[in-house]
Amino acid sequence: LKAASLQVNEEDNTVQAKDMQLRFKDVPILAAPSLTFPLNSARQSGLLAPLIGIDSVSGIEVSSPYYWNIAPNRDATLSTTVMSKRGVALDSEFRYLETDSQGQARLNVMPNDSLRQQSRWGLSAQHIGGIETGNSVLGRLGVNVNLNRVSDDNYWRDFPRAGLSLTQRLLPASGSVYWGQGDWTLMTQVLKFQTLQDISSPITPPYDRSPQIVARYNKWDVQGFDVGFTADTTRFEADYSQIPGGTSAILRNGQRSYAAAQISHPWLKPWGFVIPKIQLHGTRYQLDTPLASGLSEVNRLLPTFSLDTGLIYERDASFFGRGLRQTLEPRAFFVRTPYKDQSQLPSYDSGATDFNLTTVYSENPYVGQDRIADNNLVTLGVNSRLFDNNTGAELARFGVAQRYRFSDQLVRLPGELPVSSGFSDILLGAGVRWDNRWTFDSTLQFDAQTHRTTRTTLTTRFNPSPYRVFNTAYRLTRDQSEQIDIGWQWPLRDLTWGSDEAPAGQALTPGQGLGADRWYSVGRMNFSLKDRKMVDTLLGFEYDAGCWLGRVVFERLQSTTSTSRSRILFQLEFVGLARVGSSPLKTLRDNIPRYQYLREDLAPTSRFTSYD
Numbered sequence: 001l002k003a004a005s006l007q008v009n010e011e012d013n014t015v016q017a018k019d020m021q022l023r024f025k026d027v028p029i030l031a032a033p034s035l036t037f038p039l040n041s042a043r044q045s046g047l048l049a050p051l052i053g054i055d056s057v058s059g060i061e062v063s064s065p066y067y068w069n070i071a072p073n074r075d076a077t078l079s080t081t082v083m084s085k086r087g088v089a090l091d092s093e094f095r096y097l098e099t100d101s102q103g104q105a106r107l108n109v110m111p112n113d114s115l116r117q118q119s120r121w122g123l124s125a126q127h128i129g130g131i132e133t134g135n136s137v138l139g140r141l142g143v144n145v146n147l148n149r150v151s152d153d154n155y156w157r158d159f160p161r162a163g164l165s166l167t168q169r170l171l172p173a174s175g176s177v178y179w180g181q182g183d184w185t186l187m188t189q190v191l192k193f194q195t196l197q198d199i200s201s202p203i204t205p206p207y208d209r210s211p212q213i214v215a216r217y218n219k220w221d222v223q224g225f226d227v228g229f230t231a232d233t234t235r236f237e238a239d240y241s242q243i244p245g246g247t248s249a250i251l252r253n254g255q256r257s258y259a260a261a262q263i264s265h266p267w268l269k270p271w272g273f274v275i276p277k278i279q280l281h282g283t284r285y286q287l288d289t290p291l292a293s294g295l296s297e298v299n300r301l302l303p304t305f306s307l308d309t310g311l312i313y314e315r316d317a318s319f320f321g322r323g324l325r326q327t328l329e330p331r332a333f334f335v336r337t338p339y340k341d342q343s344q345l346p347s348y349d350s351g352a353t354d355f356n357l358t359t360v361y362s363e364n365p366y367v368g369q370d371r372i373a374d375n376n377l378v379t380l381g382v383n384s385r386l387f388d389n390n391t392g393a394e395l396a397r398f399g400v401a402q403r404y405r406f407s408d409q410l411v412r413l414p415g416e417l418p419v420s421s422g423f424s425d426i427l428l429g430a431g432v433r434w435d436n437r438w439t440f441d442s443t444l445q446f447d448a449q450t451h452r453t454t455r456t457t458l459t460t461r462f463n464p465s466p467y468r469v470f471n472t473a474y475r476l477t478r479d480q481s482e483q484i485d486i487g488w489q490w491p492l493r494d495l496t497w498g499s500d501e502a503p504a505g506q507a508l509t510p511g512q513g514l515g516a517d518r519w520y521s522v523g524r525m526n527f528s529l530k531d532r533k534m535v536d537t538l539l540g541f542e543y544d545a546g547c548w549l550g551r552v553v554f555e556r557l558q559s560t561t562s563t564s565r566s567r568i569l570f571q572l573e574f575v576g577l578a579r580v581g582s583s584p585l586k587t588l589r590d591n592i593p594r595y596q597y598l599r600e601d602l603a604p605t606s607r608f609t610s611y612d
């Protein structure tokens with residue numbers, strides 16, 4: 001930092017520099033006739049360092065942000081971004097933190113997009129807070145608001161990094177009020193979606209809820225019984241005209257009301273457990289258009305009985321000279337639900353659950369309330385775990401489970417394949433964390449009839465020390481996808497058989513890298529074996545010079561099955577002063593598990609920080 005003069009104001013905790021230049025390697029990269037900046041990390045209004053990036057579609061992007069420190073609990077950031085191929089965009093973000101509420105709002109506006117020949121905008125706002133009613137019975141009401149809207153269907157593709165939650169194709173806008181007291185909770189909400197369609201891959205818009213009213217009651221250990229009750233009434237509406245080439249023939253807007261009660265009596269012992277449970281589901285549909293049967297009002301009442309049992313055996317063991325405690329945990333789960341035809345009922349919020357070692361022990365293979373499967377089945381499984389005798393940490397877990405259906409499952413979702421009686425696929429799982437460096441997890445779904453795996457997931461992580469992590473993953477879904485995923489952060493000297501540890505006697509603060517004059521490689525590569533092509537790519541380098549950091553990252557993302565977009569992120573960080581360029585830090589954290597920032601505050605929070 002070079003200046004003609006520096007004036008220090010200790011009362012305001014600021015420094016004013018005259019004829020200032022920010023020089024890097026004796027090359028001026030930022031200059032100003034006068035600049036004021038804080039002496040420490042305290043917030044202060046003023047211009048922030050410009051952000052520079054290169055995008056394969058939008059071209060060169062240059063953003064100039066201004067930070068406004070409105071109050072200790074409120075601030076705003078205003079930015080002007082110039083995109084060489086699109087035009088000028090204005091971005092604003094406002095944040096607040098009150099005694100009983102907090103929230104943020106972000107608005108991005110591009111008056112004229114030269115590539116699309118139209119104006120573009122995106123809005124995202126969130127609020128969490130409460131209202132004091134002044135009534136001793138009602139007490140305090142909680143309020144949540146989540147608003148996300150954009151100008152057009154192509155926004156998610158053209159501005160995938162516009163910020164917050166505007167990069168997906170289903171944008172929710174919801175407002176809810178909730179109340180809870182003792183064992184009771186009440187909630188009412190309005191939820192509406194904006195669906196961003198793509199002609200090449202249209203998606204079915206979900207049903208809006210306008211409104212939804214829910215009441216819940218839960219009580220545990222009532223003379224040994226656990227009881228629960230839920231009542232819900234919701235108005236569901238959807239606009240299928242948003243689907244390219246879609247029709248409204250399958251649209252079934254209407255009102256759905258349901259009540260679900262359950263009672264169970266858990267017997268829990270150190271050696272095992274027995275949990276019988278009875279559930280009763282009652283549902284009523286009032287539809288705007290009649291079903292094929294001519295009915296516009298339909299009722300459904302279904303009971304469910306389940307019995308969950310398990311044993312826990314323990315023994316002392318020793319593996320590789322290490323004292324362990326090993327468990328053997330067989331489990332049996334039975335569920336019975338009678339059949340009732342639900343093929344004509346709409347599917348407002350139901351979907352099939354993932355078939356895994358957790359959901360295999362559930363009463364219903366569907367989420368939501370529109371499908372309750374007719375089940376007459378038993379699930380048998382066994383788990384085995386290894387614990388360290390000294391620390392009690394779980395070092396390994398192995399599991400296997402399989403269902404047997406006594407009859408065909410007749411209740412299905414539209415387009416779902418039949419589920420026949422007999423044995424299901426075999427589920428196997430394993431997880432090993434033998435020490436703090438290595439982790440291994442795997443799940444496998446095996447078809448005993450065809451002797452082939454239906455789904456496979458294998459993940460490993462090697463994390464021997466800070467700033468060294470290497471992740472691998474293999475994912476297979478038979479006849480659909482097969483991918484390999486690799487991600488890492490690693491010092492380059494390790495790759496040349498050198499030592500990249502800190503010099504002897506050099507005291508390093510945790511979260512401050514391995515010391516000055518060090519290069520790090522970062523990256524993630526996702527390759528599709530089925531399509532024989534790279535899906536997503538992230539490659540880059542970081543350099544730690546001590547007083548400054550340099551980062552350059554290349555990112556390529558697959559937008560659709562046939563298109564992708566690329567960008568280069570370059571940033572210089574002058575530690576404790578400013579960052580110049582386009583930050584890749586969020587991209588690195590989102591894509592590389594266990595990635596560590598080279599300047600991270602790891603100091604523990606004081607126990608007296610929030611002392612009342």
